[in-house]
Amino acid sequence: MEDQELYKKLQGMMDRREYAALRLAFAEMNEVDIARFMETLPPSRAVLAFRTLPKEAELGVFAELDAETQQHIIGLITDKEIADIIEDLWVDDAVDMLEEMPANLVQRVLGNSSAETRTLINQFLMYPEDSAGSIMTVEYIELRKSITVEDAIKRIRRTGEDRETVYTCYVTNDTRILQGVVTVKDLLLAHDSDLIEDIMEPDVIAVATTATQEEAARLMAKYDLIALPVVDGENRLVGIVTVDDAVDVLREEATEDFERMAAMAPSEKPYLKTSVFALAKNRLPWLLILLVTSMLVGVVLSHYEPMYATFPLLVTFIPMLTGTGGNAGSQSSTMIIRGMALGEIKMGDFLKVLWKETRVCLLVGLGLALANFVRLAIMLPGNWLLSLVVCLSLVVAVFVGKTIGSMLPMLAKACRIDPALVAAPLITTIVDGLTLVVYFNIAIQVLPH
């Protein structure tokens, strides 16, 4: 709500062409907040707002804008302005922007950048999407191990302006092989005459350019790093990933898992910015697949038509049995998928997980069966055989749910399929079908017909 009021005030200034006041208001605002405001404007006004920005805020705001607004601005500003922006952006931000742009704009941007920048950008564009290489930055501080702390600090003070982070410095040799890492804290706490090689940490945690961005982010979370070096096949330093990008990756990956686990294709943009058509396109395919699988469950069910034609009461327990089996399954699959995503559960834990789930499901199944037994004793007194059928089926439903819910994601991972794809919805339909088969077979055995 506060945001909305501020936006109205700023829009009022634009309506009244009070650009000096607008510029002052921008100067007081955080660049992230200015970007969020500009994203609410139509293209021509966004460009106007962009040109009103104080010079020193331009770049920070631009890097924060969403792809759409960046394109609008690039499309409407002069070649000279484009050149200024592209040369000053961190390479990783520039690459992010270009990856989302239509080809004609990419041409225009690259055409206005220096040969050096163009080479760098082209090299970045070659890293696979979602790889550590694609989110790294090349603006970091490199030191040699033979220099003193005093010289290192001088070097940082001289060159730090163009570096995304100065807090972690990397020690390399003549062929850029990574030899150690030293933090600015280490430098400040050492004596001026100490040598870098004496204070550096030689065991550096690093990732390969080809590692996934998730692996990089997880390593940073595990070891509490604010920057992670990225190396090529020969252990040569080629870039670093900074913690703010790692945080974004972790949040995006979690969102993708949430979406996949609810049977959707992951969306590229925030919900409110995704078109109705794109939302429908993300949701329809899985619903169709699940429609077909649940039709199969219907086919299974039709085999027992004589049974429920004789005992129509049996039908009223179907929602409870399939619901409970599905819920028990989605509990297990969620814990296992999340555990694997966090690196807490590995493939080697397969038997441990199976044994644990078996015991949990014994406790949970018996608890539910007891509750159900009491309910049936009150509501349908004397119907002991029916009660036996339903309670037994309930225990089996929980067992089937928990077993399939925990094993299927691990099997998927073993087959290199994203475990989140075989989450709750798919498991639910499988469990539904199996539960119903068991239910009606028990009923056929137990009930007189």
Added chain:
Amino acid sequence: MEDQELYKKLQGMMDRREYAALRLAFAEMNEVDIARFMETLPPSRAVLAFRTLPKEAELGVFAELDAETQQHIIGLITDKEIADIIEDLWVDDAVDMLEEMPANLVQRVLGNSSAETRTLINQFLMYPEDSAGSIMTVEYIELRKSITVEDAIKRIRRTGEDRETVYTCYVTNDTRILQGVVTVKDLLLAHDSDLIEDIMEPDVIAVATTATQEEAARLMAKYDLIALPVVDGENRLVGIVTVDDAVDVLREEATEDFERMAAMAPSEKPYLKTSVFALAKNRLPWLLILLVTSMLVGVVLSHYEPMYATFPLLVTFIPMLTGTGGNAGSQSSTMIIRGMALGEIKMGDFLKVLWKETRVCLLVGLGLALANFVRLAIMLPGNWLLSLVVCLSLVVAVFVGKTIGSMLPMLAKACRIDPALVAAPLITTIVDGLTLVVYFNIAIQVLPH
């Protein structure tokens, strides 16, 4: 797998009492990895391993251990060793540890700490659990605005050893009111004679001690901060939250949402370390609630017994209709709940969301109905009336699912209930019931009986 091999090697050294070799191996390892190894050992061996650690690694390893292993060690080491640890730990780590400990151990720890540390710890223990206050650290660098850059750097070099981060320094006045922030990068890039007040950023993004840890973490993610100041009611600086803790909070909150959305109480520990009994306790209550609601769906269903006794074929479509309604609902609820957790969807967007979901559900519902119509035309040719009933019900199921799935989480939030609590499983049962009522009522109207 690599981990397991390393653990075996280290355990072998312990078996053969090769403590010198073990110490050397530890010296080469990262403290996080040593902690993970020690957590796999039985208590008496964990203490042994702890005492083998190189002196300088003791504290870092201890802070990384899980609560259980920390307790084992605290229970078995001398008072002198406890005092050393507690005085040197960052206050937030010490508080984390004490919060998990049984009362007698807490007494022993506090009894062995200095009066100053004790006061600080007691003050921290008063902040509500999961508040920004409870995860902040008090070891940060404070500067006055009247000093020069040179003096500031000297101050950092003198006092930085005891500060968790030196990279963001906070500018306060005599009454500790927060006046600005200056990064070490700013200091290094400024001239020695510049005054702090000239280079500091006066608009500081800060949180209150009473804000939730989630709010703090989200602010840091939004503004790409590596430290966030925490202030009391009078804007006095009382602590900072560092980015590594914020990353942990974001991951934990996502995990909690995954668990709540799959109808479980959030677990305190990683899956493999949670006891079978605790897992069952987290899962059973929601399964019981859902058991009861799905029984109610059964009761609803029993009202239509005459109908499906006449047309048993109707029963075979139940899994498809309830499944599709439930899946459509969980898609919507997942997008909305995640969007709200990321701060992308706010309460004011209620109507926008409703309008968007209505259009999505028109597209998706018609797509599914068409697929279903084709299938029925092939498999049950000539049954046009039945086909009409099923297709119509399918569109309604998607509509009910999407509407309830998107609205219920927002209504929950408006009532200050965690939206994740009303996610997929609860929505599924409601949608199941409504869909079946609609299905059989359409059938009663359309089919001749």
